[in-house]
Amino acid sequence: MFQRKTALITGASRGIGRAIALELAQCGINRLLLVARNASALAELATEIEKLQSQVKVITLPLDLTQAVAVNVTLTKAWREYGPIHLLVNCAGVAYQSSFLDSKLPQVYEEFSLNLMGTFTITRLIARRMTSQREGTIVNVSSLMGKVGAPTMSTYSATKFALLGFTQALRGELAPYNVRVVALVPSLTDTDMVRRLQLFRWIVPMTPQEVAQAFVRGLQKVSRKF
Numbered sequence: 001m002f003q004r005k006t007a008l009i010t011g012a013s014r015g016i017g018r019a020i021a022l023e024l025a026q027c028g029i030n031r032l033l034l035v036a037r038n039a040s041a042l043a044e045l046a047t048e049i050e051k052l053q054s055q056v057k058v059i060t061l062p063l064d065l066t067q068a069v070a071v072n073v074t075l076t077k078a079w080r081e082y083g084p085i086h087l088l089v090n091c092a093g094v095a096y097q098s099s100f101l102d103s104k105l106p107q108v109y110e111e112f113s114l115n116l117m118g119t120f121t122i123t124r125l126i127a128r129r130m131t132s133q134r135e136g137t138i139v140n141v142s143s144l145m146g147k148v149g150a151p152t153m154s155t156y157s158a159t160k161f162a163l164l165g166f167t168q169a170l171r172g173e174l175a176p177y178n179v180r181v182v183a184l185v186p187s188l189t190d191t192d193m194v195r196r197l198q199l200f201r202w203i204v205p206m207t208p209q210e211v212a213q214a215f216v217r218g219l220q221k222v223s224r225k226f
């Protein structure tokens, strides 16, 4: 299923995105484009993947996804040099926990800028090219908090609900071009994001590896070929 395919994963420097990159490498994907801000964490992951699976080609693209111009320039160049991209995994995200009444606007802006605008920016660039090649799969990483609004996570929940609406709308719009759009909806997962949160400590989290394995099983169900 993954042979001769190229995937771009955002949020690949740690947590769920990193685990998805490792899982896809183990599944025999041909090429991985890894996006996040932390260049050295991406380089370390690239080395780890190349040691584990020497046939996988890994390209790191250090990028802040809230910077639309840089995203545009880097992705246009990356598609030219390493494309076509068959699978886009929009995993980068940020969460702040706070009572709504005490919420801080810069954090609210950061959640909307990355979780929504960052996702829209990169998806538009890639989706346009996928529709031209009449092939592709886009996976938007939402959350259980995109299904059930969680007190103290109002902005985060709002962004994750929005991502599900975005996914559903795009699914219909891009289907005629043979581009599939699906959502991954993880529950609490043991990553840096969750370690920062004060609440929900009583829930036993999944591991990022478990989420990544469920992601691959889900993709296989959606289609034998993406």
Ligand SMILES: NC(=O)c1ccc[n+]([C@@H]2O[C@H](COP(=O)([O-])OP(=O)(O)OC[C@H]3O[C@@H](n4cnc5c(N)ncnc54)[C@H](OP(=O)(O)O)[C@@H]3O)[C@@H](O)[C@H]2O)c1
Pocket: 010, 011, 012, 013, 014, 015, 016, 017, 035, 036, 037, 038, 039, 041, 063, 064, 065, 066, 090, 091, 092, 093, 094, 095, 114, 141, 142, 143, 144, 185, 186, 187, 188, 189, 190, 191, 192, 193, 194
């Ligand atoms: N952990 C959970 O319980 C849970 C549950 C459901 C859904 N999710 C979702 O799963 C996704 C991954 O979360 P995680 O738990 O793995 O979080 P994490 O460990 O905090 O990782 C977040 C990732 O996003 C990247 N990122 C943050 N800001 C960025 C920016 N401005 N530009 C580019 N990349 C940026 C980070 O890399 P850099 O810092 O290097 O940029 C990192 O790779 C998120 O969308 C999250 O909402 C998480």
